[in-house]
Amino acid sequence: MTVPREMPEKWPRVRAPGGAEEERRVRANAREYNEKFQYASNCIKTSKYNIVTFLPVNLFEQFQEVANTYFLFLLILQLIPQISSLSWFTTIVPLVLVLTITAVKDATDDYFRHKSDNQVNNRQSQVLIGGVLRQEQWMNVRVGDIIKLENNQFVAADLLLLSSSEPHGLCYIETAELDGETNMKVRQAIPVTSELSDTSKLARFDGEVICEPPNNKLDKFGGTLYWKENKYPLSNQNMLLRGCVLRNTEWCFGLVIFAGPDTKLMQNSGRTKFKRTSIDRLMNTLVLWIFGFLVCMGVILAIGNAIWEHEVGVCFQIYLPWDEGVHSAFFSGFLSFWSYIIILNTVVPISLYVSVEVIRLGHSYFINWDKKMYCAKRRTPAEARTTTLNEELGQVEYIFSDKTGTLTQNIMVFSKCSVNGHSYGDVQDVLGHKAELGERPEPVDFSFNPLADPRFQFWDPSLLEAVKLGDPHVHEFFRLLSLCHTVMSEEKSEGELYYKAQSPDEGALVTAARNFGFVFRSRTPKTITVHELGRAITYQLLAILDFNNIRKRMSVIVRSPEGKIRLYCKGADTILLERLHPVNQDLTNVTTDHLNEYAGEGLRTLVLAYKDLEEGYYEDWSERLHRASSAAEAREDRLARLYDEVEHDMMLLGATAIEDKLQQGVPETIAILTLANIKIWVLTGDKQGEALLGWGSGLAGDEDIHGLDPICLGAVGQTLPPSAEPGSAHGFLSPETAVNIGYSCKMLTDDMTEVFVVTGHTVLEVREELRKAREKMMDASRSMGNGFSYQEKLSSSKLTSVLEAIAGEYALVINGHSLAHALEADMEVEFLETACACKAVICCRVTPLQKAQVVELVKKYKKAVTLAIGDGANDVSMIKTAHIGVGISGQEGIQAVLASDYSFSQFKFLQRLLLVHGRWSYLRMCKFLCYFFYKNFAFTMVHFWFGFFCGFSAQTVYDQYFITLYNIVYTSLPVLAMGVFDQDVPEQRSMEYPKLYEPGQLNLLFNKREFFICIAQGIYTSVLMFFIPYGVFADATRDDGAQLADYQSFAVTVATSLVIVVSVQIGLDTGFWTAINHFFIWGSLAAYFAILFAMHSDSLFQMFPNQFRFVGNAQNTLAQPTVWLTIALTTVVCIMPVVAFRFLKLDLKPELSDTVRYTQLVRKKQKTQHRCMRRVGRVGSRRSGYAFSHQEGFGELIMSGKNMRLSSLALSTFTARPSAGWIETLRKKKGSDGSTAGSPSGAADKTLKV
């Protein structure tokens, strides 16, 4: 632990009156004292209502929806008799229906929130009250309490670690819930408190902590403990944060510093924003427009009414006097305005909103039910957690993905190696040729080795043969792997070995050595015991030259039983290859070729080397090392120089290649999504737990090295600084791993023109690098003969448009610290433009907040739909920020899932979610909306035309029951069925032709233009709907001589033809007639006639003569051939032009989906030929990566023996300890998952971190 500096009095001691908390004072075991400050209790509340407040609050919220208020307003209008042109029930029935449905849904949601709140608040924890430990619920824990945690318990609040069962007050925590990192971390109590190990001592503890106010910085804490007149500085190293889980530690005590909503977890959870889809927003705009249109129509008709009453109505007063209170034509016009607002309001019926919700709910169920998105291994089906975003899934343009646990399984597999110029690991067939993928022979049989890990698989038998034949290079190679690492071993019973590696890479390497007969068995601070081909050999461990980010290598110096001192080193190729002895030149060339090959396959590579040390030299070096390590100042510099000195002139042994196992189907998914024109940005936090942002790490001005040189596929290593000045301990962090992943998931490909890496540490550098990238891209597009379009675009002087015209594929890799600058207000646009011009963007070492910022940035400047996918708590902010958040479920941490809108357990399901469900949802929603607006305009505008013939008196054309039922009964179900079930092309085709996804991104199916087309069609229909019957009825008589043109017959004729026309239209729109569609369409027609005859029946009239005035109308009117001829003519005239237009459009400008349908129809057998191209594996590109995902300092811990209770030293006691159960479970879990399943919680990825 580094010695903290004296903590300055940073925070004013007083709390600003009424303002935010500026500093926090907490005294242990002093509830009264702490109560003064009124800190938040540990009770959390995410629910919105309780039983009493539900109704008023919910109604209040609902009436904040413009639509609901609008309908309430209409209802009030209808209650005024002078203007009521419709009965009140035409509005109140749908309104009450809508409000009830929404309220029920809200109530259910809130009930589940209550339940989860209760569950969390009622968790038990042991609180020290009055010297005794008492079981208390979490919500009763107060700031200043001392609580006891036991192994595997969740930390209840943000605690200051006081003491633990482990020596030196150490305790191990897992922070997966908090930051998504699945490795274990070590926290340590400050020495003075680590003595307080029993309750009596703790009860007397009365230290006072003065610290920072609550904030959301997970990796920072500053405060001071005042105790016994001493000051002790506190840092994040001493804190246990809520959401962590205690591991491998029997118990520990902690002092509550922040509770409930003040905890860093809750502060980080951010506010949940109500997400709306772009269709929602468009719909709201359109509804406003329609409302404007409505007012216009109202005004026109009101003016008409005023004129009519002035010219005609006045004379007509003998038969129809004006209402009381109406004394002028003008006032009559005013009243008629409101009357018309009432009858024309059906252009936006309230059922629109309900129907949209119903359709989305249906789509959500389809997602939940999808068997192809069910992961049998984890038993998790996909889940649509938000039911209101479905159609937006069909419009995604940007995907922001987390890496670890989302794209990768966080499982490292030893896959290839190069030993002494010979490459092993290619899958070979019987004849020794490289086998094609997919025809794998049997894996290598390791049964000769009783200690072999049964899960390890290797496909190349020649390596084992080489071991068996005693090839000294191969032996030395595996010896190095078994010695040079910081892995801990654990042997529960004889031969049952478990490795606990700090990084999964190391675990993979040591496991490989183990299977090939060099079994790392146990270690002590000074020795390492290895079973070499069955022979136990104990090496004396002289030194661990630990890894750090600048060195990018680690070495051990061991003395073999024979007494020879040897240094074993493994590290990044770029670093190590320069440190080899010149005699290695030839071997280096061969190995480099191999490295290129490995890197080309997206493998993470490491170079291994050794060096024999003279006894004398070592003595001398060791002496100097000792002095350096005890030096007071510049200790790190001096150590680094010494390490540097000894790791020189080494002999090359070979190289390893580790596969960072991708989740199943990731490359294919990414390839398909890319073909669907979706841009994928990987934002990875990649083991960046601590605040390691390397401010000013001495890399400034070093532009040539790590500036914006393109990585000419393989030149990454060169691009990156070979070493940095010693002393900048927190220096450069690797984008390489991320780049590797980029390649292996087919995000980056060899076809790419250039890959830019931005790693600048200052604002200027980053700006410069971004500028260079843009220049390069523009130069390229200019030189590629794209000059014309370039010039043209330039005139518009918008950089964005220039960059959009760029030819060639580029990729951008940006580091966290550069990103911090790039996201500043004055640079974000530049960054965005550069990034958006690239086909792929990878941001590494990104903090959770930055993830959200990146998403926010794209949302802000690009009018594009964004989707964020992640599995860890560190992705929560991004998931919440993006338009759509997807959580990977079935893992231990569920924070991401809880924050997400959709969840499933495999990244590959994303393609199905977007290309199938999203696409269909979008298509269906668009078709639904088009039809819906159409049918209501066709329905309502008839009143408008009728207005010109009825003295603008707001007389409706239809019976009021027809008006009430039209949207609820007669026309709702067919369009709902279409909105829920329609399919334009079968699901397989969506995957085969990812381009089918594009209309959604371009928003082609429902936009303002489409809306106007629908409206126009609706108005056209309404015109015919009114004027054809008008033409027929005026002066016409029935076949029995009676008048035909009575109002009621006219109403029935228009209503019937309307229902038939819109039914035919929905039939035309429905592309997928399931039985349900048939049932609803025919059923609606049948229902119309049934209800019509029922409403016009004698008995109903006898009961309510004033309500059912249309008695006898149906049978009298519909018996007339003229009426049916009118209906038929109306239908033909309304529908045939639509058919003609649709067919011509289809014939002349077919959409891709039309073509796909057409092709299917004629069954052309081109499927195989045009299947989406599967990219062939990349070959031979020089690009390196190195496999360390280490943190430094672990070596020190081993050598000090501090953590040796975990090691073989304490093995006998360890097995009896509870944590053994954890290992056991992990092993079981991993075993059950198999080697491909991958769970980040698998044993291999449990890493310890100090």
Next chain:
Amino acid sequence: KKMENKTSFLPQEGEVRPSRCPDNSAFKQQKLPAWKPQLTIATVLSSFFFTGTFCLSVGVCLILSANSVREIQIDYSDKCSDCSKLRENSSNWNKECHCSVNFTLKEDILGDVFMYYGLQNFYQNHRRYMISRSDAQLLGRNVNIQKSYCTPFTTYRNGTPMAPCGAIANSMFNDSIDLFYNLNSSVIQVPLLKTGNSWWTDKNVKFRNPKSYNLSSAFAGTARPPYWQKPVYLLDEEDERNNGYVNDDFIIWMRVSAFATFRNLYRRVRRIRQFADGLPAGNYSFHISYNFPVTKFKGRKHVILSTVVWSGGSNPFLGIAYVVSGTAATLTGFVITAVHLKLRKKKTYFQK
């Protein structure tokens, strides 16, 4: 070792969990069998040509049959100018005024002949006019018409309710028209039927007289609407079944028209004697008792004689509309054929 069980925090393998795997049903997997109609050239063209043919033939039939309808329409609003002037002053409401209109039939009108009165510019479809009635009252029920929509024709100032109430009833057409056949200087009154002109449902269901031993007592305590010349129970003193609310003229009037210009069936020619085949050619005259004022609202009154065919009376619109749309559909069919053959892009989308 005893602590091992206690501390396991991951779900155990053996633990039985209900399967969360979704059902493999066609519905849930969106694999329901479905008919996937598509617009192909064959279906589109056949539908257009079929529609065209259908419309054309129906249109021709309609025009032919409509042409066989004989119709005579006589505007008598100006021919009785004296009467119309008299009626402009409402104080003369009880003064009788008669006029006659002569016309000549050049050829016989064969078949059933219907006589209509036609009104122009009379807004029966005005909202306030249309709601101003009480169907409950017309059903003969003793309902409180105070609460009905009949205003302002509900009650008189002294509280006497109007029977029937409302603006529609009040404004009932009350001219009486008789038709005379001038044969060789003798004048024969053409026998006209005044019942059987309304819908059966109206006559038997929708309109009922209040029940009482006789009609006048049934309407006791009510008064006629202000514009009426006689109370409702005297509408047809000759025929008990055509009196009161069930009077055919009243029922027909109460079935309000959809438009401001309309014709209502008034009488049918009774096919007896020389009128057994219809109206023979010759000179005729209408004798009109002019009661209904129209000049105030710039209206016109007509009297119409017409026959009907299966599609109703003379109505050229429907036939013409059918012919036009049939032609349009056929033409569109040809246009589509041409466009499809000439302009359509080769289906090359896939070859990209």
